[in-house]
Amino acid sequence: MTKGDLYLKLGVSGAISASLYFxxxxxxxxxxxxxxxxDGLYPALPIIAAFVFSFAHGAFTAYFWEALGVTPRRPEx
Amino acid sequence: MEQIAPHxxxxxxxxxxxxxxxxxxxxxxxxxIGSGGAFVLTPAMMSIGVPAVxxxxxxxxxxxxxxxxxxxxxxxxxxxxxxxxxxxSASAAAGVWVGADVQNAIKESFGEAGSNLxxxxxxxxxxxxxxxxxxxxxxxxxxxxxxxxxxVTSRLARWVQSIEIPYTMMHFKTSNVRVSALFTIPLGxxxxxxxxxxxxxxxxxxxxxxxxxxxPALVASATELVIxxxxxxxxxxxxxxxxxxxxxxxLILLAGSLFGVQLGAxxxxxxxxxxxxxxxxxxxxxxxxxxxxxxxxxxxxxxxIDLGGAMMRWLPMLSFAFMVLALCVGGFIIAGAMxxxxxxxxxxxxxxxxxxx
Numbered sequence: 001m002t003k004g005d006l007y008l009k010l011g012v013s014g015a016i017s018a019s020l021y022f023x024x025x026x027x028x029x030x031x032x033x034x035x036x037x038x039d040g041l042y043p044a045l046p047i048i049a050a051f052v053f054s055f056a057h058g059a060f061t062a063y064f065w066e067a068l069g070v071t072p073r074r075p076e077x
Numbered sequence: 078m079e080q081i082a083p084h085x086x087x088x089x090x091x092x093x094x095x096x097x098x099x100x101x102x103x104x105x106x107x108x109x110i111g112s113g114g115a116f117v118l119t120p121a122m123m124s125i126g127v128p129a130v131x132x133x134x135x136x137x138x139x140x141x142x143x144x145x146x147x148x149x150x151x152x153x154x155x156x157x158x159x160x161x162x163x164x165x166s167a168s169a170a171a172g173v174w175v176g177a178d179v180q181n182a183i184k185e186s187f188g189e190a191g192s193n194l195x196x197x198x199x200x201x202x203x204x205x206x207x208x209x210x211x212x213x214x215x216x217x218x219x220x221x222x223x224x225x226x227x228x229v230t231s232r233l234a235r236w237v238q239s240i241e242i243p244y245t246m247m248h249f250k251t252s253n254v255r256v257s258a259l260f261t262i263p264l265g266x267x268x269x270x271x272x273x274x275x276x277x278x279x280x281x282x283x284x285x286x287x288x289x290x291x292x293p294a295l296v297a298s299a300t301e302l303v304i305x306x307x308x309x310x311x312x313x314x315x316x317x318x319x320x321x322x323x324x325x326x327x328l329i330l331l332a333g334s335l336f337g338v339q340l341g342a343x344x345x346x347x348x349x350x351x352x353x354x355x356x357x358x359x360x361x362x363x364x365x366x367x368x369x370x371x372x373x374x375x376x377x378x379x380x381x382i383d384l385g386g387a388m389m390r391w392l393p394m395l396s397f398a399f400m401v402l403a404l405c406v407g408g409f410i411i412a413g414a415m416x417x418x419x420x421x422x423x424x425x426x427x428x429x430x431x432x433x434x
Contacts, residue, residue, distance in 0.1 A: 024328055032085055036320040043317040046138055046324050050313070053328055054142030054335070061335045062150070065343065072154060072346040073422055 010067050013060035020056055085323050086126045093329055096121070099404070100139070100333030106407045107334070108147045108341020110357045111301030112279020113407065114334070115140060116364055117400040119276060122326060124397065131323050133276070134316035138327035141309030143334045148302035150342035156295050158251035161286070162303025164258065165265035169278060169304055170311060172269020180273060190378035197375060199274045200368035207284050208361030211354050214288070218351035228350045234291030252292035252300070264289055265304070272308055279305065280361055287354075294350035298357075299342075344411050347418030352410070360407045367399030 001009075024031060035045045065071075099121050103114025115136055122132035151157050184192040218228065230238075242257040249255070264285040272278030279301045286297035316322050345353065374392050377384040384392075 021328070021332065024325065028325060031324060035322065035324045036085070038318060038320040043314070043320070046317045046322040046327065047310070047313055049324055050138055050142040050327060050331070051145075053331055054146055057332060057335050058142075058146040058149075058339075061146075061339045064336070065339055070340065070343055072343045073418070 006063060006067055010060070010063040013056060013063055017053075017057040017060040020053055085131065085325075088125075088325060088329075092125045095125075096326065096329045097333035099401075100330040101337040102404050102408045103330075104143055104147075104334030104337025104339075105341040105344075105411055106337075106356070106360065106404060107143060107302070107305075108150070108338035109298070109344050109411050110279070110341075110353055110360075110407070111147075111283050111298035112277050112305060113357075113360055114404065115276040117404050118330060120397055120400060127323065127326065130316075131321055132326075134313075134319075134321040135323045135326035136276070136330070137309050137312040137316060138322045138324070139330040139334065141306050141313055142331055143338050144302045144305035144309055146335055147338040147342055148299070148306055150339055151299035151302065151345065154299075154342070154346055155251070156299035156345065157303060158249050158292065158296050158300045159303060160247075161249040161252055161254075161261070161290075161292065161296075162300040163307070164247065164249075164261050165268060165282065165286075165300070166304045166307035168262045168265030169269035169272065169282070169308055172266040172271075172278075173273045173308060173311070174269075175266075176270040176273025179270075187379070190375045194372060194375035194379065196274055197368040197372045199271070201365050201372065203271060203275070204280060204361040204365035204368070207280060208358050208365060210288070211284055212358035212362065215351050215354035215358050218349075218354060222349050222351055228293055230291040231288045233288055237289055238291055249290075249292070252286075252290070252296045254291050256290055260289065268304060269308065278308065280357075283357060294353045295345055298345070298353050340415075341411060344415045344418075347422070348414045352414045356407050356410050359410060360403045363399055363403035363406060367396045367403065370399065371396040 034042060035049070037043075099118060100114075103118055106113040118136045118139075119129075119132045122135065123129055127135070148157055148162075152159070180192060180195070183195045187194075214231075221229070237256055237260050238254065240257055240260075242259055245257040245259050246255060247258050247261070264282070268278040268282035268285065270278075271281045282304055283294075283297045283301045286292040286300060287294050292300065313322065370392050373382060373384055374389055376382045377389060
């Protein structure tokens with residue numbers, strides 16, 4: 001992956017992750033109200049949210065460390 | 078202004094920053110040793126006014142996506158034994174079930190203080206026994222590493238691997254281990270029991286996979302993330318059905334812990350296996366001290382001993398401080414080991430690329 005590709009992916013995943021956290025901040029009460037209901041499919045909401053955030057924010061954090069030069073290396077044999 | 082339900086607290090900016098930081102260090106430790114962090118996150122949330130059951134539910138809801146990201150990352154480095162993780166998870170689920178029932182039975186018979194005392198004693202006994210053993214082995218591994226020796230399989234694991242029980246033998250490719258399921262089942266069960274009791278099943282699971290089954294430390298710590306994912310997902314479903322997950326807390330913790338878990342996972346590629354054992358032992362022993370400090374408070378609440386009011390206030394605070402210390406010590410050892418590994422890599426020249434599977 002070139003530096004340009006890396007920064008583009010970092011920017012896109014960062015924007016998605018930040019948007020999700022802004023939504024959580026601005027709609028805090030509505031989200032909390034729906035996510036704590038126990039009827040129907042409402043209990044699935046926290047699980048779906050956790051998966052969505054883990055994919056978006058997980059991608060961002062991976063690109064973040066890579067952009068900083070913190071990359072893996074095999075331990076010595 | 079509309080009020081939110083009383084068991085969901087208003088979050089101040091300072092609380093959010095605190096949760097992000099503690100989430101980061103907890104994630105770092107989890108990414109590195111496969112578990113840890115949960116023991117301090119639940120009390121940390123309770124300290125800002127979150128009720129215990131919501132703190133546990135929110136912690137577990139942040140745990141499974143963190144474990145998923147950590148497991149995926151370490152799978153890329155070829156460290157995860159998915160089959161071993163799933164086999165262990167199956168019996169761990171049964172262990173969680175039984176552990177929760179034991180916990181409830183103790184609570185009904187001896188009340189909240191009795192239940193807390195049971196948890197603290199389980200912490201102290203398990204962590205002192207297993208932590209001392211892991212520390213002893215880590216020091217031995219450190220010495221043999223200085224002589225250039227490879228990671229050795231324990232005598233117990235060699236015996237376990239030598240037992241052939243027809244129709245129960247399983248081969249775990251990544252761990253390069255062939256053992257009977259009759260050994261993995263009780264081990265997974267104990268991991269689940271401990272997870273239901275002290276929230277950190279990995280303190281049994283990881284040493285168990287290393288010393289009983291003979292899996293390498295790197296593989297054991299990575300595989301624990303698969304078990305944590307399965308148990309965390311199951312726990313989240315259970316709590317979500319009762320509407321107890323505070324998704325804000327879970328996602329704030331996740332924001333910090335995903336940075337940490339990625340860094341911890343990368344860190345494992347820089348260090349020798351004994352460092353994983355050393356971090357685990359240090360955390361286990363400091364947490365044992367923390368829980369030991371608070372045990373007299375529960376004994377006093379049960380009327381077994383008499384403690385002054387000042388002691389009743391100070392001991393829980395001191396106990397919490399030791400938990401934070403455990404996490405910080407783990408974080409410092411990991412950061413130090415990574416920096417030393419990075420420096421050594423720079424001295425050797427061009428870094429070796431990791432083969433991504």
